[in-house]
Amino acid sequence: xxxxxxxxxxxxxxxxxxxxxxxxxxxxxxxxxxxxxxxxxxxxxxxxxxxxxxxxxxxxxxxxxxxxxxxxxxxxxxxxxxxxxxxxxxxxxxxxxxxxxxxxxxxxxxxxxxxxxxxxxxxxxxxxxxxxxxxxxxxxxxxxxxxxxxxxxxxxxxxxxxxxxxxxxxxxxxxxxxxxxxxxxxxxxxxxxxxxxxxxxxxxxxxxxxxxxxxxxxxxxxxxxxxxxxxxxxxxxxxxxxxxxxxxxxxxxxxxxxxxxxxxxxxxxxxxxxxxxxxxxxxxxxxxxxxxxxxxxxxxxxxxx
Ligand SMILES: [Zn+2]
Numbered sequence: 001x002x003x004x005x006x007x008x009x010x011x012x013x014x015x016x017x018x019x020x021x022x023x024x025x026x027x028x029x030x031x032x033x034x035x036x037x038x039x040x041x042x043x044x045x046x047x048x049x050x051x052x053x054x055x056x057x058x059x060x061x062x063x064x065x066x067x068x069x070x071x072x073x074x075x076x077x078x079x080x081x082x083x084x085x086x087x088x089x090x091x092x093x094x095x096x097x098x099x100x101x102x103x104x105x106x107x108x109x110x111x112x113x114x115x116x117x118x119x120x121x122x123x124x125x126x127x128x129x130x131x132x133x134x135x136x137x138x139x140x141x142x143x144x145x146x147x148x149x150x151x152x153x154x155x156x157x158x159x160x161x162x163x164x165x166x167x168x169x170x171x172x173x174x175x176x177x178x179x180x181x182x183x184x185x186x187x188x189x190x191x192x193x194x195x196x197x198x199x200x201x202x203x204x205x206x207x208x209x210x211x212x213x214x215x216x217x218x219x220x221x222x223x224x225x226x227x228x229x230x231x232x233x234x235x236x237x238x239x240x241x242x243x244x245x246x247x248x249x250x251x252x253x254x255x256x257x258x259x260x261x262x263x264x265x266x267x268x269x270x271x272x273x274x275x276x277x278x279x280x281x282x283x284x285x286x287x288x289x290x291x292x293x294x295x296x297x298x299x300x301x302x303x304x305x
Contacts, residue, residue, distance in 0.1 A: 007035035010133035012157040014149035015045035016074035017245040024238035025231020031082040038085040047097040049259035077241035090123040113148040124160035129174030140184040144217025181277035188222040195265030207263030227272040227287040235268040
């Protein structure tokens with residue numbers, strides 16, 4: 001039994017690669033600064049497309065095996081970010097990738113989209129009550145861009161925060177724990193617009209096409225941003241983590257593409273909207289630390305229960 005560090009951050013994501021693309025710099029920074037950074041990934045991403053032709057046989061409509069391969073990619077990415085605590089919700093393969101909205105994969109037995117939210121959340125309650133994170137990061141109710149597994153990850157994470165705090169909920173899952181701050185992943189529209197302008201000016205030729213701003217998950221008006229985490233010093237780690245997801249991502253300098261080959265910016269400052277807890281903005285307009293404003297008593301080392 002080993003005490004966990006005073007600051008504990010839990011991130012909930014849908015597929016391997018989402019964490020590195022969206023939060024890679026944040027995760028690397030907090031891990032380097034001695035916080036406990038834990039990742040729960042809800043599916044193995046079995047339905048993803050495969051970029052490298054040499055690995056195309058792993059696709060679900062070919063030989064299969066992409067989920068296991070992506071679990072290995074995720075482990076490699078976490079080594080790049082310095083994150084040692086990463087798990088799959090309910091264990092690897094417990095919930096299956098649902099594919100894009102409207103596909104028949106959404107309704108297959110075991111599909112994450114078809115899972116009962118309370119039942120799936122129960123797995124996460126155990127993690128929350130064990131790690132006792134002060135901060136949880138997940139997607140907005142639209143999953144950032146409408147993918148069923150991302151929407152479901154939001155629902156499950158949100159429900160798990162409620163249940164973990166409820167003393168009446170399954171005593172077998174550990175002592176109740178209230179997560180002090182919950183954040184949704186965001187990108188300010190002005191930052192996205194500037195970055196896409198730079199992409200068009202400097203790197204358009206590197207990609208067959210360029211993504212639309214609204215392809216980027218979580219883009220909102222700047223006023224919706226409460227918190228920004230400057231991970232510039234961890235840019236190389238984030239880039240390396242994204243490269244580790246080689247079946248899903250190609251990186252070119254400060255830009256990357258998914259399997260659709262459309263270039264988009266790689267952000268090393270990452271943005272959030274605080275939706276539970278009190279923002280601690282000091283004299284500025286934003287927070288610059290996910291743990292900002294938490295009382296010392298909330299930041300004590302935590303024993304695993
Ligand atoms: Zn995803």
